[in-house]
Amino acid sequence: MSKKIYVVGIGPGGYEQMTIRAASVLEKCDIIVGYTVYVDLIAEHFPGKEMLTTPMRQEEKRCRMAFEEAGKDRQVAMICSGDAGVYGMAGLIYEIGMDYPDVAVEIISGVTAALSGGAVLGAPLMHDFAVISLSDLLTKWELIEKRLAAAAAADMVICLYNPSSKKRKDYLNRACRIIMRYASPDTVCGVVRSIGREGEKYQIMTLAELADYGADMFTTVFIGNSTTRIINGKMVTPRGYSHKQKTGQE
Amino acid sequence: MSKKIYVVGIGPGGYEQMTIRAASVLEKCDIIVGYTVYVDLIAEHFPGKEMLTTPMRQEEKRCRMAFEEAGKDRQVAMICSGDAGVYGMAGLIYEIGMDYPDVAVEIISGVTAALSGGAVLGAPLMHDFAVISLSDLLTKWELIEKRLAAAAAADMVICLYNPSSKKRKDYLNRACRIIMRYASPDTVCGVVRSIGREGEKYQIMTLAELADYGADMFTTVFIGNSTTRIINGKMVTPRGYSHKQKTGQE
Numbered sequence: 001m002s003k004k005i006y007v008v009g010i011g012p013g014g015y016e017q018m019t020i021r022a023a024s025v026l027e028k029c030d031i032i033v034g035y036t037v038y039v040d041l042i043a044e045h046f047p048g049k050e051m052l053t054t055p056m057r058q059e060e061k062r063c064r065m066a067f068e069e070a071g072k073d074r075q076v077a078m079i080c081s082g083d084a085g086v087y088g089m090a091g092l093i094y095e096i097g098m099d100y101p102d103v104a105v106e107i108i109s110g111v112t113a114a115l116s117g118g119a120v121l122g123a124p125l126m127h128d129f130a131v132i133s134l135s136d137l138l139t140k141w142e143l144i145e146k147r148l149a150a151a152a153a154a155d156m157v158i159c160l161y162n163p164s165s166k167k168r169k170d171y172l173n174r175a176c177r178i179i180m181r182y183a184s185p186d187t188v189c190g191v192v193r194s195i196g197r198e199g200e201k202y203q204i205m206t207l208a209e210l211a212d213y214g215a216d217m218f219t220t221v222f223i224g225n226s227t228t229r230i231i232n233g234k235m236v237t238p239r240g241y242s243h244k245q246k247t248g249q250e
Numbered sequence: 251m252s253k254k255i256y257v258v259g260i261g262p263g264g265y266e267q268m269t270i271r272a273a274s275v276l277e278k279c280d281i282i283v284g285y286t287v288y289v290d291l292i293a294e295h296f297p298g299k300e301m302l303t304t305p306m307r308q309e310e311k312r313c314r315m316a317f318e319e320a321g322k323d324r325q326v327a328m329i330c331s332g333d334a335g336v337y338g339m340a341g342l343i344y345e346i347g348m349d350y351p352d353v354a355v356e357i358i359s360g361v362t363a364a365l366s367g368g369a370v371l372g373a374p375l376m377h378d379f380a381v382i383s384l385s386d387l388l389t390k391w392e393l394i395e396k397r398l399a400a401a402a403a404a405d406m407v408i409c410l411y412n413p414s415s416k417k418r419k420d421y422l423n424r425a426c427r428i429i430m431r432y433a434s435p436d437t438v439c440g441v442v443r444s445i446g447r448e449g450e451k452y453q454i455m456t457l458a459e460l461a462d463y464g465a466d467m468f469t470t471v472f473i474g475n476s477t478t479r480i481i482n483g484k485m486v487t488p489r490g491y492s493h494k495q496k497t498g499q500e
Contacts (some may be wrong), residue, residue, distance in 0.1 A: 020273060086365065086376070090369070093373075094481045097482065109361050110365070111333075115333045122357070123357065128381060143405070147405075155393070238341055239341050
């Protein structure tokens, strides 16, 4: 049998929001490796399956554990929340995989929070958008600022991951103030918390209100572009069809 | 029974790449509405289900057909490829829904091409990224140029949708030339064609090579940031863990 690691995006957390392919890979693999919280989210759906967990911030250790298991000719699934390739483990698995050339890697994509959160809010990402993490654990804050400013100046919708943590309580406020240099304080924004999990909540507000919003690490934030509006309580960025139809273009 | 439209992202095309929730919604609905090509992709998995199709560019008509069916107390699924909220039908459904206030709308998210294509290429989207459509059917080219320049100047990974069509053969070349004002011509790029469908193909190349690449409307394009590199033939944007470990931070 070939040695293989599947890096599997499980979506926002609910079993139903994972792809059919993700579920069938988890079903057939010998062992599931992941961050404790994500493994707990799915464990009940794969009873009897061997699970290996590590706490947060032990990403490299988790990857090496996965490769060691695969080296024993076991089919290994490394799970990530959302998509494996968006702030997930796919990149690190390829990097560490250089030390384990006999183990094949396959990425199984999943629904990232920009998509699952967008669906809860309405349709905020109907036009060009940027996905930016506010975590400066692995990125200099100056570069994050530059990206926020660039996206706002080009009137792109912005989806923020990791908007806050215990050590970074004011980061969302700082981000909003940068964006307000280019966008109206009335810009339509939305937040979603615990997407697809128990206690899911969303709220739509202005950019000025978002600046004072108390986001936590389970929150995903959406900042509209200049055309984003509220329709029946939902956050919608029009793509332009209506305009086209009015002007008779096709 | 309440009148309802589900707007369902079916992922890149293969049945296995749709979420379990998407499949169960399609299973239980009375009628599936969609663009002919997408309905054909999934029809065999829902035998006997009533299907209503319209050709491309008849988006508003397709939405109104869906609302008319829902008005007859039928559960309607409007399908989109990828995610319903990323250049899909979710926004237009909300806009047209203003004319049908008694019909509820629910968005079922799916794996958009940025994620499914990224998984084929490796892990290109591991860091902040922008998703930009090169179609100027609904957006002025000047705004598209501005967004390309902004994303490139801020060293974001860029994923391009609709990189080409019969009428826009040189758009990808124009986009690459704008990006090369800020990014090295050696920047690692990738293209994926027919993601998750028969004939899926991917190729990794430099930005200079991408400028002369003959993309078509089934191609999704990825332009790396300054740190993106090739590992074992895959396109990988490191998130920074390795660097962190080397400098001893945690």
